[in-house]
Amino acid sequence: MSPLEFCIPMFPAELLKAGGIGQYVVQELVSVKQLGSHLHSFRAALKSQGPLCILEHFDTPYSVLHHFQTVDQAVKTETLDLLVKVVSGLAVSLATVLSSPSLPAADRKQQQTAVKMAVFLLCRLVESLESAACLPGYVTAPSKGSKRARPAGGSEPGQWDSDREEVLQCLSQLLQLEIRALWSLSLVDEDFISCVSSCCYKLLETPAISQARSRTCRLAVLHLLGLLVKRYNHMLGASVKVVQFLQHFEHLPSVFAQALQLWTEEYGVKGIVGEVIREISLKSSEEMAREGSGVKAYSCFLAELAALVPEAVLPHVSVILPYLEGECVSLRVGVCEVLGELVLRCLSGEDQAEGRRTLRGQLLDTLQEHCLDTSAQVRARALQLFTRVLQSKALPLVRYRELLCVAVGRLCDRSVIVCKSAIQLLCAFICNNPYSCKLSSADLKAPLEKELAKLRALREQQRPAAPVIEAWEVWQAMEPELLQTVWVELERGSEAEGDREEEIQAQGSAQDAALRVRQLLHGNKYRQAVRLVLSAVTLFPQSELFRCTSPTSADGLMGVLGLVFKGPEKTPDPPTDTPPERSEGPEEDRSEGEKEGEPSELQKQEMLVQYLRDTESFALQVEEAIATIGTMLYWKTTSVVQEAVQFCVAVCEFGVSQSLVVMRRLLPLVWSKDTAVKEAAMEACRRLYLHPQGETQRLKAQTLVHSLSLLMIDASLGTIQCLEEIVLEFLQGSALQASVVQVLWERFTGRSQCSALERRAAVLLLGIAARVEKEVVLSNLDTLISVALGERVTEDFLLARDTCIAITKIADQHKSGSSQPFRLPADHPLFTALTDAITAGTVSVLPQCFQCSCSVLMKPLLSQACCSAMPTGCPSWSRRSTSSTSSRSRLTRPAPAYCAARPSSYWTMLQRGEGLSQRVANRRLGTRVAKCAAPLSHTSCLYAAPWRSGSCSTWSAV
Numbered sequence: 001m002s003p004l005e006f007c008i009p010m011f012p013a014e015l016l017k018a019g020g021i022g023q024y025v026v027q028e029l030v031s032v033k034q035l036g037s038h039l040h041s042f043r044a045a046l047k048s049q050g051p052l053c054i055l056e057h058f059d060t061p062y063s064v065l066h067h068f069q070t071v072d073q074a075v076k077t078e079t080l081d082l083l084v085k086v087v088s089g090l091a092v093s094l095a096t097v098l099s100s101p102s103l104p105a106a107d108r109k110q111q112q113t114a115v116k117m118a119v120f121l122l123c124r125l126v127e128s129l130e131s132a133a134c135l136p137g138y139v140t141a142p143s144k145g146s147k148r149a150r151p152a153g154g155s156e157p158g159q160w161d162s163d164r165e166e167v168l169q170c171l172s173q174l175l176q177l178e179i180r181a182l183w184s185l186s187l188v189d190e191d192f193i194s195c196v197s198s199c200c201y202k203l204l205e206t207p208a209i210s211q212a213r214s215r216t217c218r219l220a221v222l223h224l225l226g227l228l229v230k231r232y233n234h235m236l237g238a239s240v241k242v243v244q245f246l247q248h249f250e251h252l253p254s255v256f257a258q259a260l261q262l263w264t265e266e267y268g269v270k271g272i273v274g275e276v277i278r279e280i281s282l283k284s285s286e287e288m289a290r291e292g293s294g295v296k297a298y299s300c301f302l303a304e305l306a307a308l309v310p311e312a313v314l315p316h317v318s319v320i321l322p323y324l325e326g327e328c329v330s331l332r333v334g335v336c337e338v339l340g341e342l343v344l345r346c347l348s349g350e351d352q353a354e355g356r357r358t359l360r361g362q363l364l365d366t367l368q369e370h371c372l373d374t375s376a377q378v379r380a381r382a383l384q385l386f387t388r389v390l391q392s393k394a395l396p397l398v399r400y401r402e403l404l405c406v407a408v409g410r411l412c413d414r415s416v417i418v419c420k421s422a423i424q425l426l427c428a429f430i431c432n433n434p435y436s437c438k439l440s441s442a443d444l445k446a447p448l449e450k451e452l453a454k455l456r457a458l459r460e461q462q463r464p465a466a467p468v469i470e471a472w473e474v475w476q477a478m479e480p481e482l483l484q485t486v487w488v489e490l491e492r493g494s495e496a497e498g499d500r501e502e503e504i505q506a507q508g509s510a511q512d513a514a515l516r517v518r519q520l521l522h523g524n525k526y527r528q529a530v531r532l533v534l535s536a537v538t539l540f541p542q543s544e545l546f547r548c549t550s551p552t553s554a555d556g557l558m559g560v561l562g563l564v565f566k567g568p569e570k571t572p573d574p575p576t577d578t579p580p581e582r583s584e585g586p587e588e589d590r591s592e593g594e595k596e597g598e599p600s601e602l603q604k605q606e607m608l609v610q611y612l613r614d615t616e617s618f619a620l621q622v623e624e625a626i627a628t629i630g631t632m633l634y635w636k637t638t639s640v641v642q643e644a645v646q647f648c649v650a651v652c653e654f655g656v657s658q659s660l661v662v663m664r665r666l667l668p669l670v671w672s673k674d675t676a677v678k679e680a681a682m683e684a685c686r687r688l689y690l691h692p693q694g695e696t697q698r699l700k701a702q703t704l705v706h707s708l709s710l711l712m713i714d715a716s717l718g719t720i721q722c723l724e725e726i727v728l729e730f731l732q733g734s735a736l737q738a739s740v741v742q743v744l745w746e747r748f749t750g751r752s753q754c755s756a757l758e759r760r761a762a763v764l765l766l767g768i769a770a771r772v773e774k775e776v777v778l779s780n781l782d783t784l785i786s787v788a789l790g791e792r793v794t795e796d797f798l799l800a801r802d803t804c805i806a807i808t809k810i811a812d813q814h815k816s817g818s819s820q821p822f823r824l825p826a827d828h829p830l831f832t833a834l835t836d837a838i839t840a841g842t843v844s845v846l847p848q849c850f851q852c853s854c855s856v857l858m859k860p861l862l863s864q865a866c867c868s869a870m871p872t873g874c875p876s877w878s879r880r881s882t883s884s885t886s887s888r889s890r891l892t893r894p895a896p897a898y899c900a901a902r903p904s905s906y907w908t909m910l911q912r913g914e915g916l917s918q919r920v921a922n923r924r925l926g927t928r929v930a931k932c933a934a935p936l937s938h939t940s941c942l943y944a945a946p947w948r949s950g951s952c953s954t955w956s957a958v
Contacts, residue, residue: 006113008120008191012065024113030063035075038063042082051089052110054117061121068128076129080163083122084170090115091174098178112182116192119171123199126167130202133160161217164203168220171196175227193232200225201241210251222259230267238263239275243283246301247294257304264309273305273312281319289327299334306341313338314346317363324366329375336370336378339363340385348394364399371406376415383410383421390428397434401614404429404621411628416637423632423643426625430650435615438655439622448612455605462602471566478521482561485526486554489534510536510543514564521565533560623657630662633669638676645669645680652688660710663688667722682726690730701739705747709754709761724768731772741769741776749787760802763788767806774810781807781830789833794840804834 004024009015015026030038038060045053064071064079090111097103097111175196180186200221203209209218228234242256260276263269280298288295302320306313320338323331347360370382386403389395395403407429410422433439513536520529536546537560545564548556599607632644648666652659669681689707694700708727712720731737746752747762754762763784770777777784788796788803807830811822824830 005109006116006120008116008189008195010191012062012124015062024058026059026062028059029066030060032067032071035060035063035067035071039075039078039082046082046085046089051086051093051118052114054086054114054121055110058117058121061125065121065124065128068132076125080122080125080129080167083118083125084166086118087122087174088170090118091170091177094174094177094179098181103181108182115174115179115182116189119174119192120195122167122171123195126164126199127202129160129163130206134206161214164217165220168203168217168224171199172220172224172227175224175231180231188232193228193234194237197225197228197234197237197241200228201245204245204252204255205249207249207251210255218255218258219262222255222262225259226263226267226269229263229269229272235269235272235275239272239279242276243279246297250293250297253297253301254304257301257308260305260312261308264312270312273309274316276305277302277313277316277319285326288323288331295328296330299330299337302334303337303341306338307345310342310345314342314359317342321366324370329377332370332373332375332378333381336367336382336385339367340388343367343389344392344394348392360396364395368399368403368406371410376413376418379410379413380415380417380421383407383418383425387421387425387428390425390432393432397614400429400434401617401621404618408621408625408628411625411632416640419632420640420643423629423640423647426622426629427643427647427650429618430622430647430654430656433618433654435611435618439615439619440655440657441616441619441623442657443655444612444616444619448609448616451605451609451612455602455609458602458605474522475562475565478524478526479558482521482526482530483554483558485530486557486561489527489530490552490554490557510540510545513540514545517561517564521561529561530557533557533564619656622651626651626656626658626662630665633665638674641669641674641677642680645677645684649684649687663711664715664719667719667726670722670725682729685726686730689726697739698743701743704740705743705762705765708765709747709758712761712764713757720764724771727765727768728771731769737769737772741766744769745780745783749783756796756799759796760799763799763802763806767802767809770806770809777806778810785830785833789830789837793833793837797837797841800837 005022006024015024016029018025038057042053042057042060045057049056061079061083064075068076094111094115097107180188183189203217203221206214208214209221225234225238229238242259245252246256260273263272280302288298302313317338320335323335326332343360343363347356347363352360367382367385370378371386373379373382386395386407404426407422407425410418411426413419413422430439513532517529517532517536520526520532533546534557536543537548537557540546546560548560629644629647632640633648635641635644645666648659648662652663666681666684669677670685672678672681689704689711692700692703692707694703708723711723715723731740743752744762744766747754748759748766750759766777784803784807788800793800
């Protein structure tokens with residue numbers, strides 16, 4: 001055993017040089033060829049002498065370190081195994097040695113030297129092996145007789161990973177002991193702590209340490225560093241190392257954030273978070289202004305640290321706030337993320353103390369300011385953080401309106417990423433709003449007016465009555481000043497007796513004088529009132545009001561004044577210090593209720609009105625954003641369109657006004673060439689319309705029909721065509737098809753209550769269903785004819801038109817199928833019903849009926865038919881000869897002004913029998929309509945029908 005002191009060198013080569021007096025130096029540097037035999041001797045000594053054999057065989061493992069680049073891998077592995085056994089043996093033996101109450105100084109020195117030697121050799125060897133393992137393609141020199149070289153990291157794949165864990169485990173086992181007792185004053189050498197910590201930091205340099213497969217090794221390193229920080233005063237060194245390594249290694253922000261969480265929660269070292277943040281803040285402004293990897297690492301580290309240990313970061317947030325004013329964008333983004341995490345994890349909820357609420361308001365103000373930052377990246381991140389705050393329901397209600405205005409304003413941002421973030425924030429506002437599940441401003445107006453009226457009525461009822469001031473209270477207020485006036489008048493004596501008599505004579509009786517005195521006292525005219533009383537006392541001595549035993553004294557005169565002012569009744573006693581007893585009643589009950597903290601009826605109504613006002617304001621702001629987002633549906637940026645589609649879905653689900661308008665703008669996206677946009681539009685339609693909510697099949701069908709009907713009412717032809725594709729997809733593979741068709745027929749026939757517009761939408765949807773299965777319409781053709789083209793056809797020609805459109809869908813399946821077109825029988829009632837419908841609408845007495853039938857059914861055809869049916873000799877029409885040999889003449893139509901001004905003159909002539917009879921006019925009119933309809937008919941959907949006269953005309957569906 002060496003009596004010399006072992007000092008851990010900064011570089012291993014220093015042990016080859018002569019040190020100070022009493023310091024250990026390497027005596028023999030073993031050559032590479034002799035390492036095998038020396039290692040064998042080292043192993044034998046370890047078995048016989050135990051771990052203290054390192055004192056005599058230190059030179060052998062040191063020689064392996066010295067020749068590390070040329071030594072065989074098997075020698076490195078064997079040396080590592082021996083050193084691990086030495087450190088583990090020391091941990092076992094020291095557990096017994098350190099438990100003894102008295103340890104001789106020589107033994108303590110010996111144990112200390114053995115620990116320092118073993119730990120130094122093991123840590124240096126681990127660092128060398130880790131450096132070699134990180135070199136790409138590095139191989140050791142092949143040993144004698146080997147066929148190929150072995151990798152430096154171990155003889156087998158994954159061998160070095162398991163060796164790392166074993167080394168870290170034995171070091172942790174040793175450091176968990178109270179080895180500080182081996183040093184004087186229990187102060188462990190800084191070199192010893194630095195040797196172990198350097199080994200740990202070397203292992204963290206490997207990029208693979210942040211991966212999931214290295215989790216066990218990573219945790220072992222962090223726990224070992226935690227022991228150094230907790231028990232060996234390594235907190236300052238660790239904070240400096242963390243900042244240095246973040247600047248050079250991009251994979252370490254998440255690792256060190258996890259490390260600080262571990263050291264704070266499991267080891268109780270909460271101060272290290274502040275130390276690290278202060279070390280980062282000490283960096284120069286020039287260095288932090290550069291957009292480098294180190295600054296980005298600081299930003300990511302601060303954000304992850306705030307997410308893991310927010311309570312430890314919160315006291316030091318003021319240190320990092322100045323970075324928001326800097327030029328570095330990534331650092332501003334990181335600080336914004338810190339603020340968001342603190343609000344989410346520390347300052348959410350209404351049970352916060354007043355100081356924390358104030359701090360939350362300041363942080364949210366700062367974050368909201370950076371929604372208008374000069375950098376698009378910062379603006380987008382601030383909006384994204386507010387989205388998370390909203391989704392976590394951590395945003396105070398008073399900030400909703402202001403933040404919503406900011407989000408609407410950012411929709412016009414020139415940056416795409418900011419627009420996307422603004423749409424996401426608006427969508428979060430709708431989905432997490434605290435107001436209502438329906439956000440229609442139109443539906444909220446009536447309830448708001450109703451509740452406002454109730455609030456006004458309650459305020460009128462509870463308005464306190466005007467306070468009644470008693471006469472004695474007024475008398476007490478004026479008595480001091482009035483007494484002074486009385487003294488002044490009594491001192492004057494009889495100077496103004498003549499004036500007094502004239503005044504009293506003018507007043508008349510004693511009652512008139514008393515009334516005048518009260519008026520003067522109420523008007524603060526005390527001198528005139530006193531003079532008048534003096535005169536009345538002399539002139540009316542028998543009066544009850546002016547009877548005074550001593551009119552020349554101030555007390556007597558004040559008594560008369562008081563009697564005149566307060567009246568002859570007994571005046572109530574003035575209030576005393578003791579409050580009167582209060583009777584039990586509703587007022588007492590109300591005060592007790594208020595003491596218990598229960599809000600009154602008025603307060604409840606005020607809160608309800610404020611809630612409705614906030615809800616209406618919120619809905620109006622959302623409706624303002626709809627117009628802007630509706631234009632984004634046709635942007636070329638796919639991601640923006642997808643976010644806009646999601647917003648439209650949220651708007652429709654919450655019943656916002658104009659949601660139908662925005663959905664009609666969305667429907668054409670089902671024809672988009674962009675697959676992602678098309679799929680987003682289709683999924684939105686499936687979610688809104690094809691997956692109805694309901695407990696039974698019928699309720700689901702009714703919900704689906706109602707939604708589709710609202711979308712089809714007043715929709716354009718293009719919108720209906722887009723909707724057809726969606727409905728077809730639903731009907732082809734839905735179990736609700738039969739229920740939906742049944743509900744549609746009930747609406748069309750009037751069995752269920754619905755409007756005329758909903759009936760038209762129902763028949764159009766039936767036509768779409770006929771494209772999937774024509775029997776839906778064909779088997780109920782008689783019902784269509786009787787309801788829409790029957791006797792009541794003149795009531796709704798638009799329903800007749802839409803019914804004809806639905807009937808044409810029967811032939812759509814035969815356009816590309818069979819060569820023979822689908823035809824109805826020649827004597828089918830459909831053609832008779834169509835003829836009667838057109839004729840009945842055309843010959844209607846009312847001009848508006850004429851205009852309606854022409855514009856709705858066949859306006860251009862009917863105008864030509866009218867020309868053919870016009871009787872000869874009509875003054876409104878001119879006859880023009882033709883070049884043909886036919887004896888018939890062709891009529892020319894008058895100017896359009898005549899048609900608009902006198903549309904019914906010809907039909908009046910027909911009814912009176914002028915020219916042609918009614919029957920002949922109708923036959924000629926119908927024949928003309930049929931002949932004019934033939935050239936305009938659809939080529940694939942023709943129907944043949946004979947005319948009553950025997951001739952056959954070709955009809956097309958209207």
